[in-house]
Amino acid sequence: MGAKATGATGYADILKAPHAARLLAGTLFGRLPNATAHIAIVLFTRAEGGSYTLAGGLAAAYGIATAIGQPLLGRAIDLHGQPKVQLPAAVVSALGMVLLAAVGIGSLPLAYLAVAVAGLFTPPLEGGLRALWPSVLGRQDRVHRAYAMDAVAQEIMFTLGPLLVTVIVSIWSAAAALLVINVIGVLGALSVVLSEPSRTWRSAPRDAHWLGALRSSGLLALLGSFFFVGLALGSITVAGVAYADDHGRDSVYGILMAALGLGALIGGTFYGARQWAGAPERRLMVLIALLALGYLPLVLTPGVVLMTVLSAVAGVFLAPAIACAFIVVDRHAPRGTVTEAFSWLVTTFGVGAAAGTAVAGPAAEWGGTDWSFAVAGVGGIAALVVLVATQRVLAAPERTNDIVGFGGSLSGQGEPATENDRNGAAEPGFSSGLEA
Template identity: 55%
Template sequence: MRTYLDFLRTPHAARLLGGTLLGRLPNGMGPLAIVLYTRAHGGSYALAGALSALYGLAMAAGQPVLGRIMDRYGQPRILLPSALLALAGFAVLALTGVDALPLVVAATLVAGLATPPLEAGLRALWPLVLEPARVRAAYALDAAAQELLFTVGPLIVVAAAVVSEEAALLLTGALGLAGTLVVVTSRHSRAWRGEPRAADWAGPLRSPGLRVLLTSLTFVGVALGVFSVAVVVYADERGIESASGVLLAAMSAGALIGGLVYGARPRPMAADRQLTLLLCALAAGYVPVALAPAMPLMTMFALVSGVFLAPVLACGFTVVDVLAPRGTVTEAFAWIVTAVGAGGALGMALAGVAANAGGVHASFAVSAVAGLLATLVLAAGRRTLTPAAVPAP
C-alpha cells in the first residue's frame, strides 16, 4: 500500500491517472449506450449489436493510427481534436435516429475511430513523470483501475438513459472530452515529445518481440470477449437474471485485487519470464469456470479467473516499454489496446458459436483454450522479448 501512497503523492501522477480514467470511460460506456439508443428508436437487436461492434472495431483500428501521429506531433495537438471529433460523432448519432442508416454508420465510425489514445499516451508519460522504480507500480495500478471503467461505465449509461438514450450518448462523448482536457492541460503532457524514429511504415511492428506479444495478448482479448458473452449464457441457462452482472463484477474485482498486489512490491524476475508464468496462471484460472457450477461457487471461480489479468497487462506494458523501437512508444502501447480489443470482438463471436453447439460449458471452455494459446505463443517466441532482439532503426 505504501507504494501506491507514494505514487499518488507524486506531483501530477494522480491528476494524469484520474484524467485518463475519466477520458477512457467511453470505452466502457459507448457500446451499451449505442445498443440502448438503437433499441429505443426501434432498431433490431441485430442492428444494435452490429453498430456496437462497429464502434468497438473502429476504436481498435484508430488507436495505433492516432498513436503514431502523436509520437510525431505530441499529445495535445492530437488528443484534443480527436476527443472533439468523437463527441461530434456521438452528437450526430444522438440527433439522427436509426432510419438514416448511412449517417448512423458514419457517425458510429467517427465516434470510434476518433477515440483519443489516452491509454497509450499515459503509458508513454509515466517514465517522464515518475522515477524508474515507480513506473512498474504505475503500470499495475493503471491496469487494475481500468477494470473499474467496465463496471462504472455501464452504470453511468443506465442512469443517464433514465433521462433519455440521447443523453447517454452525449454524456459518453462529453466525459471523453472532459478527461482529455485534464490530461492535455497538464505540464507533462504539453512537454512530452516522441523521439526521432526511422522512416518506415511498420513502426513498432518491426520488432519481432512486439509482434509475439501482440499475438499473445490478442488471445487474452479472445478469452475476455468469450467470458463477457458466456456469463449471459450462464444466466439464461440457470434462470438467474442478475448472474451475468455479478460474474462480470467478480472478475473485475479479481483483476483489481491482482493488479494492486502485483504492483505493491518490486520483483527481480525478468519481465519476459514473469509474463510467461502470469499467462500460465491466467489460463489455468479459466479452467474451473467451464464447469459452470452453482452460483456461489461460480462467483468465486469468476473472481479467481480475473486475479492474473491486470498483472498480465501490467507486465506486458513493461515489456512494450523495453521493446518499442525508438520514437514509436505511443503507437506500440496503442497496438496493445487494438490487440486486446480485436481479440475481444472475435471472442464474443466464438462464444456465441460455442454456446449454440455445446451450451454454457463449451462457451466458457473457449476462454481456457484462448488462455492456453496466449501462453504457447509467448513461450514459443520468448527469445524475442529481450532488448537485444530490438531491431536497430
C-alpha cells in the same frame, strides 16, 4: 516468481508527484467511453430489439475501428502534440455515440457508421499517459511501478464502469447510458490536455523505418499472445449478456462484469505492491497460464452467486499480466518506439476483443451460453500457446540493461530512466481496453 513487498508506499510516492494524480484520473475518466463501449453497445442493441449477433457485430465494428484509429491518432500526436489531437478526437467520438443513440438500429448502415466513427476517433489517452510518465516521474523504477498502478486504476474503472452503465440503463435508458459516459469521457480528456505536462510534451525523434516498433520479433510475439487475451475478454462481454438473459435479470450482467474487474483489481494491487525477481518474459508466461486456467470454469455457467465468484477468480491475473506486458514491451521495443509499441499492444488487444464479441454472439445463439464462455477458455489457452512457441524470441530483448525485476533495476536500486525510456516513452501511443 520471487517477490519483495513494497506496500502501498510505492503507489503513494507516484501520486505525490506533481500532476500525476490529475493525469491518472483524467485519463481514467477520459477512457470511460472506451472501457464501457462494448457493454453499452450490446445493452443498447438488445434494448432496441436487436439480436446477439447484431449486438456482437456492432461492438466488433467499434473495436476494429478503434484499433485502426489509435495508431493513426498516435502519429498525429507525434506530429502536432497532445492537445490538438486528444480533445477533438474525444468530441468527434462522442458525437458518433450520440448518432447511434439518435438513429438506433432502424438503419443498420447508420448504426454501423456511428460506432465506426466513435471507435475511429477514440482518443489515445492511455498511450498518451505512458508518454508523459517519464517526464512526470523521472526514475525508471517509478515509471515501471506506474505501469502497474495504471493497470490497477483501470480495474477500478472497469469495476465501476459496468455498474454505472447498468444503473443508468435501469433508471433511465440504454440510450442515456451512451450519452452520459461520453460526456464524462470528453471532460476527462479536457482535464488531461489542459495540464502542463500534456501541453508541453513533444515527441522525441525516432529512427526512420517503415515498420517502426513492428520490426521487433519479440514484440510481434507478445502481440500475437495478447490478440487471444483480447479475444477471451471480448467474448465474455457477449457471453455475460446471454447468461443474464438466461437468468431473467439485466442486473446480473453488470454484477458479472464488475466481479471480473474486481478480481483484476485485487490481483493488480497485489502484483504492483511487490518487486518481482526474474525475467518478466518468463513471469508473463506464468501469469497467462494462470489467466487461461481462470477462464475455463466459466463454461460451467452455475448459479448467479457461484458464477460471480468464478468471474472474480477469472479476473485476478488480468491486471498483473497487463502490467508485466508493459515491461516486456519496454524491453523489446526498438529505440524511440516504446509508446508506439504500447499502441500496437492495445491495438492488437482491441482487434482480439472485437473478434471475441463477433464469435461469441453466434456461439450463444447456436450452442448456448456455455459455448460463448468456451470461447474465452480457448482464447486463454491460445495466448499461452503463442508465448510457449515464441519463448526463445522473447528471451532476447532489444535492451538487456533495463530492469528485469518489477520496480527496480538489475541492482535492485532505483535509477534514472534510460535514454530509451525518456525518448522512446515520449512517442505517441494507443489505448484499449485492455479490458474489453
